[in-house]
Amino acid sequence: MSKKETPLFPLRKGLHSRQAHVDLPAGTFEEEHARKGFYGRTTHLYRLHPVTDWTRIEGPLRPHSYDLNGLAPSGDEAIRASMFGSTEAAFAPICILHNSDVALHWVAPSAMDFFYRNADGDDVYYIHAGSGKLETTFGALTYAKGDYLVIPRGTTYRFLPDHSEQRYLLIESFSEVTIPDRNQLGPNAIFDPAMLDTPELEPYDATPEGGPREPEAGAEGHRPQDGPKGEAQEGPREWAIHIKRENEITKVYYPFNPLDVVGWKGDLTVWRINVKDIRPVVSARYHLPPSAHSTFLANNFVICSFLPRPFEEEEGAMRVPFFHSNIDYDEVLFYSDGHFFSRDGIGAGMVTWHPQGIHHGPHPKAIPLSRTKDRTDEVAVMVDTFRPLKATPAAGAVENLNYWASWK
Template sequence: MSKKETPLFPLRKGLHARQAHVDLPAGTFEEEHARQGFFGRTTHLYRLHPVTDWTRIEGPLRPHSYDLNPLADSADAKVKASMFGSTETAFAPICILHNGDVALHWVAPAAMDFFYRNADGDDVYYIHAGGGKLETTFGALVYATGDYLVIPRGTTYRFLPGEGPQRYLLIESFSEVTIPDRNQLGPNAIFDPAMVDTPELEPYEMNPKGGPREWAVHIKRESQITKVFYPFNPLDVVGWKGDLTVWRINVKDIRPVLSARYHLPPSAHSTFIANNFVICSFLPRPFEEEEGAMRVPFYHSNIDYDEVLFYSAGHFFSRDGIGAGMMTWHPQGIHHGPHPKAIPLSRTKERTDEVAVMVDAFRPLRATPAAELMENLNYWASWK
């Protein structure tokens, strides 16, 4: 057998469930030990204790939890923690976690009197709170809470938010962002491409009252800003054709893959993919119906991926002490799974109502000083 081949059937030793995540042997706790983010070879281990029943943790693999909400409330904090030291508080993304493939930022924009262009990568925004108009090279889009906005590298754009708090999660990808292959599910599964919205061209003001003005484009390259000025509105596009553009999909238009008899792995909820990371959406769905089937995320070890979860709305039944606007980070190599109360609580409900965004990164992430300011240092003990 070559190295690329795998056995048709798994080997079995001792006590084990015939079907993973269903009818666990009495008194055991199942752990999924899997490669390639649940896509690769897998073994299920049946233990006598939850793998998160630790007494203490020393070292960098300790699980992390961050409350991002306070970061958006201080203009000084926004500038100091911005990803490129911007002096423009109207748009100062605050980097939380990053590696060579992806960076996660927290953004609370105000109306921008300048345009922005990312020459480092694609920008994927999840609108946690707020809404407004996004002006782009390709036209304008009205956006609202629950929208994903996918903005290709090199696109010139600016936010014109509406009233009320604005809180966006920015997932910056240093490779092209695409959607996963649906395979046997068919092209209309998860979301029908017809649900995707793209910008509409509209007339842009060229010379406002009072005479000509100078228009600025702030271009980020290698996390430094270059400012380019024009005597005309740089969004002076009057037409375009092609298959590369800004687009939007709302989480309400994403239909999760379901199984009444089996708890599906997180990979079944993939929304976007890029080099060395994936973006998943966890959305309201019915719980598994079959008696004996697990209803909560199973214990697992992050072997190949760092796992980040941003919690946006609803009741996060698998975690205690987690609310909207918070983020958890479980590095490669350390276990995690449901909190102790989650398993019995799941048996009393028929549905989940949570909305959460997950980023699984193949290469280890690093936290920024801004993240460390917002960290709940006792999160590792929350499984007790």
Template structure:
């Protein structure tokens, strides 16, 4: 149903004419919006930073987790650690250093893999494809597959539970913007794929459905396809093939960097880009309320220009319902325009439904994260 928003456009007191541009001197802009920056919005101009809290009690506070603290590896995809979840999304971390001796099939939804580190091969119904650091691999629900890491592989797995991944509507910029579909790669029925069919032994398929596992055993390798046709397959995309939307005069919202979407969440990719050069334009993410989505960022590599106390492999979780934005050092650096371009690579997950934190994430939490916006006088920083 089309949403009939209450029509209203008004300005009161001291306010900028254009959002994120030429802020009134001595003010801090905060955006309230609906539908993750796509609906009605208000921009409020404060005398103090909206993130200048000195204390925080209760479960809504921002949290951060460090996957670099995970030391052990697993031999099956379904042993991946569940970090965050809701009925529409499972967000897991996997570390694997040896070839799987069985196949898996996800009956619960499409799977999206992001390769944080490592290289190797993926074998599936559609053939063989290699993977390297920075690759996304999308596996349609029902695909049989297994991994053969060449080096220790650290992966994010984002399941679209009971759903499918799609590409965003690119609107006025056309279908070849951000990334041309021509850069997508698919598996091949190559020599490596044909060779693995000849392994003379029993093979197991471990199938996940409704969160439960079933094992089916065959006296042959079920990856015995000799050909296929159609418009459904595994696809691979590396972040280096993403050419982000940019504006030198206006700071674009994160939604401009959407890479994949499902019905109840989106996956965005932040890649290196020039920083806004217009002297009046805001040069860091704006303070904002995102009251419709939980926001998760996985920091893959580089220097994260809006964050402090963050390194590659960390994950931040900002639940919907409070104001957040750049750390003080990042905001100050942006005001001085000390950097001309970003060098960060990060994967953002925005979910329409609240995420639950898994016990695996509890064990790697950076307890002082909420204090990093105001490190002086925050009594929880010492926890």
């Protein structure tokens, strides 16, 4: 926000709190009506009822919740094919929400016997469950639960997960993913950019045994030595790269392992950072807006991380999110770990989507519950999008249709 926009002396009408989120007038519920995801122009409304106490909703606009635990890792083939173009069981992202800036997918890869390259956008993975090794053009990285992996558009890569259950949230960005400015907090706040890990080159393995690993027993898909149609072929082994462009897959084959980079210099590469290395900004006396928890930024959307932190300790300072309709953004929250104090009936592996224009806020039990605790242990990933999102049939299959009534 520029200096010119800074409203030093907001207008004040009727009952109100002079300091937002602190010492609300008795019997009122505060709503924040704000631009730009709560760091633009703002007015606080003091209401006599929670704005989510509706009796019914007619029409398509409503809060949504989805239980991704019910989404089959390999998915329904027709849904996968229609949303993504890939039907390879080893790597078949299932799209749940999307617009022209970003698409959210649920992925449960097994060891990939082919490489993948996204020509449509950058891929940001949040590892909800599982661990393994990521091989890329720039070298290899191990990864584990709580890691973000940021893979720039055009990078060739594949996952070699271990044998534990794998569940990743994929945030596919159609513009470059960057780190937000820290402004007055200084460049080392929230996480020091020096905490970003990058891949290390491994010795090139040119032997037929090197390169792509055999798929796990029972895995579908064709073997590395198979031809483009999956028919067993005699002759030299081939390595395949599956390239996604406008959601269609093109397969390019090489007679050698295409991860043959033996050196590189530059500032464009793959990043890894674990949520344990992100240090949330907090205030003991004031509930900070979600923008204080921004982790990555791209055109028209932001990725925020809500992480274990102490609650506001001062009597009178709000501890739970205010009521709001986030008028400029659709809000998606993926709940990964811990106790989600502001949401009743939400567990790990679930997603809520609050489209712009209709309200949400803390569930009725959350406000008294927050007063009994000193800190929150939640781990959640938020994606705020400027343009409205659309849900896919795959998301519809795991939707809790009564979520809109959960504030009663």
